[in-house]
Amino acid sequence: MCSIEEEIQTGDAETPSIRSRRRLVVEGLCHKCKQSPPVVDMKRVMYCKTCFKESVVYRFRGNLMRATKIADGAKALVAFSGGASSRLLLHLLSEFHEPDPSNLRKKRKFSDVLICHVDQSAVLGGEDKEAEVRRIGEKSGFPYLHIPLESIFSNDDGSDGGALVPVGFDLADTVTLKMVHRVTSTLSPVARLRRSIHGLGKMTAKEDLLHHFTMRALLNTARKEGCNVLILGDNATRMAIRILALTSKGGGFGLPIEVAGDTDWFEGLVVARPLRDVLSKEVAVYNQYTDLDTVVMPALTTAMPAKSSIDRMTEEFLVGLQRDFPMTVNTVVRTAAKVTSEHRAKTVMRCPMCGGPIQDGTNDWRSGHTVSQLLSHAPSSDTTSEALSSTSNTHPCSTSCACAPTVNPESTSTSCCTPADQPINIIPYLCYPCQNICRDAQEFGATAAKKGIDDATVILPAYVGEEITMRKGREWMKKEIEEFLIDEED
Ligand SMILES: [Zn+2]
Numbered sequence: 001m002c003s004i005e006e007e008i009q010t011g012d013a014e015t016p017s018i019r020s021r022r023r024l025v026v027e028g029l030c031h032k033c034k035q036s037p038p039v040v041d042m043k044r045v046m047y048c049k050t051c052f053k054e055s056v057v058y059r060f061r062g063n064l065m066r067a068t069k070i071a072d073g074a075k076a077l078v079a080f081s082g083g084a085s086s087r088l089l090l091h092l093l094s095e096f097h098e099p100d101p102s103n104l105r106k107k108r109k110f111s112d113v114l115i116c117h118v119d120q121s122a123v124l125g126g127e128d129k130e131a132e133v134r135r136i137g138e139k140s141g142f143p144y145l146h147i148p149l150e151s152i153f154s155n156d157d158g159s160d161g162g163a164l165v166p167v168g169f170d171l172a173d174t175v176t177l178k179m180v181h182r183v184t185s186t187l188s189p190v191a192r193l194r195r196s197i198h199g200l201g202k203m204t205a206k207e208d209l210l211h212h213f214t215m216r217a218l219l220n221t222a223r224k225e226g227c228n229v230l231i232l233g234d235n236a237t238r239m240a241i242r243i244l245a246l247t248s249k250g251g252g253f254g255l256p257i258e259v260a261g262d263t264d265w266f267e268g269l270v271v272a273r274p275l276r277d278v279l280s281k282e283v284a285v286y287n288q289y290t291d292l293d294t295v296v297m298p299a300l301t302t303a304m305p306a307k308s309s310i311d312r313m314t315e316e317f318l319v320g321l322q323r324d325f326p327m328t329v330n331t332v333v334r335t336a337a338k339v340t341s342e343h344r345a346k347t348v349m350r351c352p353m354c355g356g357p358i359q360d361g362t363n364d365w366r367s368g369h370t371v372s373q374l375l376s377h378a379p380s381s382d383t384t385s386e387a388l389s390s391t392s393n394t395h396p397c398s399t400s401c402a403c404a405p406t407v408n409p410e411s412t413s414t415s416c417c418t419p420a421d422q423p424i425n426i427i428p429y430l431c432y433p434c435q436n437i438c439r440d441a442q443e444f445g446a447t448a449a450k451k452g453i454d455d456a457t458v459i460l461p462a463y464v465g466e467e468i469t470m471r472k473g474r475e476w477m478k479k480e481i482e483e484f485l486i487d488e489e490d
């Protein structure tokens with residue numbers, strides 16, 4: 001019998017503590033049960049089929065049971081795209097939710113489970129695959145909700161929520177994106193959604209906005225259905241890619257929210273990622289052994305080269321590295337989990353576009369390293385808002401008004417009109433990565449307008465404007481009553 005333990009014992013360099021941590025392995029047999037022939041090699045550990053599946057289930061259950069922020073008896077919404085990872089999530093959750101036959105009095109972790117599929121076909125295509133996703137979802141026995149992504153442009157009651165439309169573009173001014181809320185529009189929600197994604201030039205910006213919209217649709221549905229938990233199928237590989245990509249896009253401040261196994265950052269709702277320790281390769285192998293059917297949905301970068309977006313490039317880099325160094329993904333995820341930021345500080349605001357935290361001083365930092373104004377101003381255009389408007393109030397406010405078009409968030413002193421009707425430069429109210437999305441929209445819109453194309457400009461859902469208006473109102477109110485407030489230190 002040959003074992004690593006025996007080999008180690010002959011080596012002088014190994015200390016007893018390292019030696020004791022090594023597991024006894026038997027060549028030609030599963031490293032865990034040491035009885036069956038191994039069929040899976042995961043991170044250089046050989047498993048038999050049964051032990052491999054047990055290991056995945058163990059990590060999944062462990063993550064859910066350890067999630068301290070999830071109260072027992074919570075109602076859960078499971079995000080289901082039809083892809084491999086969310087398919088496995090659904091399968092494991094159905095088993096997890098089954099009553100324990102050995103202890104029927106044992107309470108379930110979740111009182112109810114709902115499945116939510118956000119249909120992105122308006123942007124990505126693949127409408128023909130929606131029926132298959134529904135079939136798989138309904139087969140699980142949980143209630144199935146089909147939410148079209150374009151619903152983010154509607155109010156909760158399904159009525160038209162209007163949209164934020166740009167008021168002119170200026171290639172020479174990259175730190176301004178003035179937008180105004182239009183109550184009615186001739187564009188359908190699907191057309192608006194397409195304009196918001198295709199009104200961006202770079203694939204990175206498109207992917208980011210699509211991600212924010214999808215997350216928003218999931219959070220909205222969870223709240224509407226009275227759920228306390230939103231369960232996502234993010235696996236370790238996907239999370240590692242997101243961590244590196246987000247950091248490279250300047251989103252490191254919000255990393256603790258993206259990496260957490262369970263986070264209550266989203267008010268009244270815990271977001272859980274129970275597959276955060278399971279590699280995408282393990283997901284594929286498990287699905288194959290269990291005959292779980294999946295649906296391959298198109299993505300924005302399908303059939304595109306690796307350099308088409310930051311996320312796509314990061315994926316290529318990470319997956320390549322993982323091939324030679326099997327601990328890469330786990331190291332990235334575990335290291336990122338140790339990162340702390342001041343995102344829970346009282347002064348930190350929520351970004352109206354992505355819902356993430358906005359680092360204090362973001363605008364000062366950007367203005368310190370960005371050339372925002374070019375001397376020769378290119379002519380600005382005002383085509384989009386005209387095409388979309390039916391109710392428009394173009395009276396400019398005074399610059400000191402809380403709803404003035406060029407208002408500086410710090411300099412408001414009076415309010416004189418309905419803020420929703422006034423154009424707002426939305427960029428200063430967003431987090432750093434979302435500011436980059438808007439800068440992309442500004443550049444792309446200005447270039448298109450220069451060429452006389454007026455239907456290539458970005459449109460945003462009304463909630464972005466509403467949240468900015470609310471924040472401006474709060475800031476204005478705070479300014480008004482500031483002198484009457486008692487300082488905590490006094
Ligand atoms: Zn085994």
Ligand SMILES: [Zn+2]
Pocket residue numbers: 351352353354355356430431432433434435
């Ligand atoms: Zn943001």
